Amino acid sequence: MNIYALVKRTFDTEERIAVSNGKIVEDGAEFIINPYDEYAIEEAIQVRDEHGGEVTVITIGDEEAEKQLRTALAMGADKAVLINTEDDLDEMDEFSAAKIIAEYLKDKKADLILAGNVAIDGGSGQVGPRVAELLGINYITTITNLEIDGTSVKIIRDVEGDSETIETSLPLLVTAQQGLNEPRYPSLPGIMKAKKKPLEELELDDLDLDEDDVEAKTETIEIYLPPQKSAGRILEGDLSNQVKELVDLLNKEAKVL
Amino acid sequence: MSKKVVVLGEAREGALRNVSLEAIAAAKTVAGGGEIVGLLFGDTVQTLGEEMIKYGADRVVTVEHPHLKHYTSDGFGQAFMAVYEQEKPEAIVFGHTALGKDLSPKIASKLASGLVSDVTAIEGEGDDAVFVRPIYSGKAFEKVKNKDGLLFITVRPNNIEPLAKDDSRSGDVSSISVDITNLRSVISEVVRKSTEGVDLSEAKVVVAGGRGVKSAEGFAPLEELAQLLGGAVGASRGACDADYCDYSLQIGQTGKVVTPDLYIAAGISGAIQHMAGMSNSKVIVAINKDPEANIFKVADYGIVGDLFEVIPMMIEEIKKIKTN
Numbered sequence: 001m002n003i004y005a006l007v008k009r010t011f012d013t014e015e016r017i018a019v020s021n022g023k024i025v026e027d028g029a030e031f032i033i034n035p036y037d038e039y040a041i042e043e044a045i046q047v048r049d050e051h052g053g054e055v056t057v058i059t060i061g062d063e064e065a066e067k068q069l070r071t072a073l074a075m076g077a078d079k080a081v082l083i084n085t086e087d088d089l090d091e092m093d094e095f096s097a098a099k100i101i102a103e104y105l106k107d108k109k110a111d112l113i114l115a116g117n118v119a120i121d122g123g124s125g126q127v128g129p130r131v132a133e134l135l136g137i138n139y140i141t142t143i144t145n146l147e148i149d150g151t152s153v154k155i156i157r158d159v160e161g162d163s164e165t166i167e168t169s170l171p172l173l174v175t176a177q178q179g180l181n182e183p184r185y186p187s188l189p190g191i192m193k194a195k196k197k198p199l200e201e202l203e204l205d206d207l208d209l210d211e212d213d214v215e216a217k218t219e220t221i222e223i224y225l226p227p228q229k230s231a232g233r234i235l236e237g238d239l240s241n242q243v244k245e246l247v248d249l250l251n252k253e254a255k256v257l
Numbered sequence: 258m259s260k261k262v263v264v265l266g267e268a269r270e271g272a273l274r275n276v277s278l279e280a281i282a283a284a285k286t287v288a289g290g291g292e293i294v295g296l297l298f299g300d301t302v303q304t305l306g307e308e309m310i311k312y313g314a315d316r317v318v319t320v321e322h323p324h325l326k327h328y329t330s331d332g333f334g335q336a337f338m339a340v341y342e343q344e345k346p347e348a349i350v351f352g353h354t355a356l357g358k359d360l361s362p363k364i365a366s367k368l369a370s371g372l373v374s375d376v377t378a379i380e381g382e383g384d385d386a387v388f389v390r391p392i393y394s395g396k397a398f399e400k401v402k403n404k405d406g407l408l409f410i411t412v413r414p415n416n417i418e419p420l421a422k423d424d425s426r427s428g429d430v431s432s433i434s435v436d437i438t439n440l441r442s443v444i445s446e447v448v449r450k451s452t453e454g455v456d457l458s459e460a461k462v463v464v465a466g467g468r469g470v471k472s473a474e475g476f477a478p479l480e481e482l483a484q485l486l487g488g489a490v491g492a493s494r495g496a497c498d499a500d501y502c503d504y505s506l507q508i509g510q511t512g513k514v515v516t517p518d519l520y521i522a523a524g525i526s527g528a529i530q531h532m533a534g535m536s537n538s539k540v541i542v543a544i545n546k547d548p549e550a551n552i553f554k555v556a557d558y559g560i561v562g563d564l565f566e567v568i569p570m571m572i573e574e575i576k577k578i579k580t581n
Contacts, residue, residue: 013510013530017396024397035511094362095371120510121393124374126362129330133366138441139330141359144504159355160456161505165446178511179504217371221387222400226537232557234548240570242560246542247574249558254540256462256519257486257578 001053001148002108005044006101006115006128007072009065010034013120019225033068036116038183039176043146044114045076046181051148053111054078058104060097062086066199073194074186080199088204093216094122098130100214103207105135110171117142117175125175132173140166142177258384259291260347260408263340266297266309266317267356269456273308276352276412276459278419281313283376283412284350285420289383294318294344298336300326306430313420316428318344324437327444328356330363332437337364339435346407353411354458361411370407377416377516377537394510394533414459415516450505455489457506462488462519465508465535468495469524469545469564476502478568479523485575491515491535493525509534523564527552544568 011017012030019025033041044055056079057072059065069080083100085092105113113132118125125141132139144163145156151170156163158177186194204211233249235242251257262284266277284293295309295317306317320336337360349364351357353375365372378389380400388401388410403409457463464483466476476490483490491513492506508515510530520538525531527543527550535541536555543556544564553559560567 011393013533016529017393019397024393093371094374095365095369098362098366123390123392123394124372125358126365126372126374129359129362130366133363139363140442142355158505159447160458161450161503163448163450163505164444165448166442167445168442177504178507217404217406218373219402219404220399221402223392223397224399225397226395229536229555229557231554232541232543232559234553234559234561239560239562239566242562243567243570243574246558246560247571247578250519250540250542251578254519254557256540257575 001047001051001111003044003048003053003055004105004108004110004113005037005040005055005057005072005077006113006131007037007041007057007059007068008034008116008119009059009061009068010119010121017225019223022223024223031064031068033071034116034119036118036120036176036178039178039180040114040116041072041075041077042181042183043176044112047112047146047148056081058083058101060085060100069199070194071186073197073199074190075184076190079197082199082201083207084201084203088211089214091216091219092214093218094124094126094130095217096214097127098134100204100207100209101127102131102134103209104202105131112170113173115173115175117177128173128175137171137173138168139173139175140168141175143174144177144179146174146180259289260287260383261292261294261344262288262348262350263294263296263344263346264314264350265337265352265357266295266305267352267354268297268299268302268305273305274352274354274459275419276354276414277309278312279414279417280350280352280412281309282420283379283410283417284348285313286379286382287348287350287386287408287410291347294346296337296340298325298333303430303432310428310430311422311424311426314428317430319430319432320435321432322435322437324440327447329440329442329444330360331440331442333360334363334367335437336435338367339433343433348408349410351411353413357411361409365409368407370409371403373401373403373410376410376412379417391514391537394514395537396533413516415461450503455487457489457491458513458515460489460515460517462486462521463491463508463515463517463535463538464488464521464523465491465493465525466496466501466523467493467525468499470496470501473501475565478565478572482521482568482572485572486519488517488519493528493531522552522556523568525552526550527555
């Protein structure tokens, strides 16, 4: 089976976010594979181990993203592709990213493409379904279970807390929700092997794309931090009086009851 | 320049979802005086058309088909494109719901348009509209503009105030017939796990438990409090990892991001990942035995104490208010 996983390099979830000159400060920050993409990679590896085939991980970014691709290879992916846009694009949006990935995938005859359902930085959750649409294949988002039998696929997806069972077929793009699996940590032999696995680096030119073809449709004009919350009131006194006071405050001061 | 805007209305258990009313209000802002056309897709949705009009839509177009009873991206995509071809709108507004998140990128891709997802506020009007959306799970915000061409946004539930209901408004509710074919996904089963029909991301009140809840049974008083307040129960990752509850309840950087009017955090220490999912709530109450817990730093009101003592007392006190 020809399996692809779409991966994004993101800030570590532990990082505090700072803004300087209208940009998120990246200096010294730790970067990770977007947590939802880890589920996608893990699932891709499990599907390959059960049904055979090959897992290729793809990312768009600069050379820094090689680290996350090596981590995915160390987890067990077979090949990696870095589409390096550093020299070509200053700004991109979901339209641009989807177009680039779809252009790479269009002649690859993918059976299954997996992605995270959302990236924890941009948080739009668009790229997966956009890629599927550009490739003309079906997609299912926020999946928590995947069973493949030949070309038949049975999926359970999370819909705002409810779960839907869906029958569909390959080729297919799915986006991973938490609960799909437990992503493995790369083993030491895995890390050693990953160093020798193929990592292909491409630029827009190699995909026959011009900057104009992938020009962003939207534009970020400002980035800022939410206003700091001032410390709240810790109530004091006898516990039952505290509760009375709290309910009274919620009712009369905050007016939320 | 004024814009003609289409707004997709969503029904849940036969009623229009609140987020759809909020989407109409958002449409009003971007329309800059242009016409607002509500859209309803389903097997029987005709009756909801008037409701959309009373909340600000000028008219409504419905597509009814047995294949639209359950949402599929193919079915709703076909219905939407048929209406799009007929109406040729200049802007599109969806709710940022499970359905909106799933369908909007497909439509944006088909129309080769931009898409500003998860909008929490709109500054300016018409062509000058700028969209505010959270990034890094609410640790920061960005303002986004559409460059040119079709404008497409999804709005996060609970953030944009709906317009006041005006019973005197009337408008045309028409239907178009669309042949819904070649569905590539078939939904064979739906299991409702959500409590009492109150969706976590849309709830005005969220009562969330963490490791301090100690067991699955420990969630019972939280559920009682949530029900009393017409809210939903949520959880921290710690509680989900410990198997006290389903991952569908998880609030945080991974999991759901919620912005209710009232967020009650019980036995939650306040890891940075959890705070990312709830810190933009309007009023936050923290209940924790540990006075040093991080959650107190974002709480408006805090009680240092055992949640199993505090929550039952809260339930009693709130019942007193409600009966008065």
